[in-house]
Amino acid sequence: MKIKVCGLKHPENINAVAALQPDYIGFILYGKSPRYMANLATDALQTIPASIQKTGVFVNESSENIDRLVTEYGFNAVQLHGDESPEFCAAFKGRVTVIKAFGINEDFDFEQLKDYANNVDLFLFDTKTKEYGGSGKTFDWAILDQYKLDIPFFLSGGVGLENIKEVKNITHSQFYGVDLNSRFENEPGLKNIEKLKEAFKIIKNKTQQMKYGVNEQGYYGDFGGAYIPEMLYPNVEELREQYLNIINDDDFKAEFDDLLKNYVGRPSPLYHAKRYSEKYGANIFFKREDLNHTGSHKINNAIGQILLAKRLGKKRIIAETGAGQHGVATATVCALMNIECVVYMGEIDMVRQAPNVARMKMLGAKVVPATSGSKTLKDATNEALRDWIGNPVDTHYIIGSVVGPYPYPDIVARFQSIISQETKAQLLEQTGKELPQYVMACVGGGSNAMGMFYHFIDDEAVKLVAVEAAGKGVNSGESAATTALGDEGVLHGSRTILMQTEDGQVVEPYSISAGLDYPGIGPQHAHLFKTGRGQYVSITDEEALQAGLLCCQLEGIIPAIETAHALAQLEKMKFEANDNVVICISGRGDKDLDTYINYFGY
């Protein structure tokens, strides 16, 4: 969605708005408007960056005057806001961007626009008033459905912070952008920068994700969707219809933020690891998700989803778990909210992550072994889905990673995005720069990695490094290196990349770390991989265990074996001395002590 800010007339205010980088800035050259910019010197707009379209707004002005003013001020666009004819508009087409504005009310006849279609670049639909705009009132946006031409349009009139979220929900295929004016002012012609900032944040939150983010149908490029049996359709549809409204609601946000701060202990520190920095010749930062309550990033998602489940009126929670971290996080939030909790866990994982099984039970959850297939995470996920099919009304499935049918990958990514949101602010504070050169994380399904990448995805200068588990080696036949070994297909409800036979049977993965022992990756990761936006690599069991020990000895931190995979990748990177590198310490190693002890013989 493009943003146009209109009706500026004070030089400092113009510079402050330009700094927010809108796509268009509008200047009103209509003498009767309180926002008339008559007193601005002709060179006052020169400081505006070229990326912003400088737009002159005219009402029934003569074409000679318009021509003169376009030249004097250097406008790139003209907005014709009066009763200008199609021929009048045509005279400017090709020289500048021509925007024809119309006042809309319930009687507006969209047929009349046909004559303009070949003579303008954009339409702008404003609320109909006697004063040619600036009324601060909205019109009924539902009427836009009657607009069927293929010229994109700006929406104008009464857009403010109160209704900006509704603007974001407009799905008209020609909806081009939004015009912000009178509701963002201290006085006519003087814009309120704080309010504008807030609006930009809300608008960009969605559009920023466009290139690598999810579309309306739940796809990330070729990946995603909701490949689910009809029995699951109502459950997933309910979520799809409600999740954005719920998680964008102020009450929800307040409760989520409060629990993250006071229960989980956020923000988690961004720690400048000095000895690692020395060893690897760059500034290495650890994003300490291991310090969260319950010991990993999984709690961020569990908190978000239990609040979502509560608002959906659900009485029972199910979850799958691999390493047990997500199961523990889910059992924890269910105890907190006094909701029944059933966790499915592969029979094999129950043995290798026994302490977490005990934890879940202490927290009041019922742990059900998944005994089918490979008896690990993928089978636990199957069992959870089967449970959900049989309990479609009262149960919410808290999925533990950025996998599953849409909207799950987006829900989990949003709840985990707190990781990169905090990192940006912390980097700015510690290094003076928001953007690092690298962000790195391990990938099972990919939730800690997506949380670590989320707010950096559209900053293409930031390299995204995702580390999968190679097990005993990519070509050993015992591996979980999905991008190296997998092909496109469908797993657990989404089109993604997964390890499979030629016949489309899912291959049983292997990794020493239960949390990475999954034959697929989330659909957004598949998209980042396929487009080359992310670099996907893999690390063997042995490399990971060695890296885990190194982290203990250099930094005094015992990482989860999952996390140790990301740390091991540092050995293979070539950094410049000034590079800032953030690595997500997704969890702590308490649950893995047995494995470490057996391997190193302590």
Place this chain on the structure above:
Amino acid sequence: MNRLNKLFASKNNNLLSIYFTAGYPALNTTIDIAEALEKSGADFLEIGFPYSDPVADGPTIQHSSEVALENGMSLKVLFEELAELRSRVSIPILLMGYFNPIAQYGVERFCKKAAEVGVDGIIVPDLPIYEYEKMYSSYFIDNGLSNIFLVTPQTSEERIRKIDELSNSFIYLLSSSTITGYNLKLSDSVEEYYKRITAMKLKNPTIIGFGITDSRSFAKACNYANGAIIGSKFVKLLGEEGYMDKIDGFVKGIRP
């Protein structure tokens, strides 16, 4: 008009369909079992092709799928077995399975091959309407294959209408939101649901599946729909010694 349409045109109640998993209990049994079922009076059949992660299935069909995969069953092998289908079996045949094996085989190639061996319809529980319509429907239609959609008590009226529009042989009604292998529940709310469907006067016939196990539940289902499908109960029989000799008794026991 494929064999399914002809069947429904000539007979519209007490239709009996049987499901079984190809490759279970052994390879090269598919046609033998199909032939025996036809002889015993089954009206049409669903032949399942196995998948490693059958999320809509309960323990019985999960087990049959696992064994079938161990036996070496795959779409390639199944189509080889089905080459002589139409020289031995004349009732309508549907293939039923999950989307990923089809996607790997190639959806277009799968539809062509299915039509070539004489299959009449396809049931893919995890291929949603949106993806079917947008990407794959032409392959089904061009090859004369009916795609069968499922409806549960939670499916909205609007969506049922849409499914009715997209269907061209029958609609598969689930007695409740459940995986396969659990007994039919006939509570008041289920009756209400069947009545609601009947009142909608859909253009396609309806067949009830999941949870039909015996003559009683079969007869009940036929009160509300044009027929019913037996799956897990028959697959269990295939796990027994001497199952070939028991097929006739099984079918006649369901619909005396």
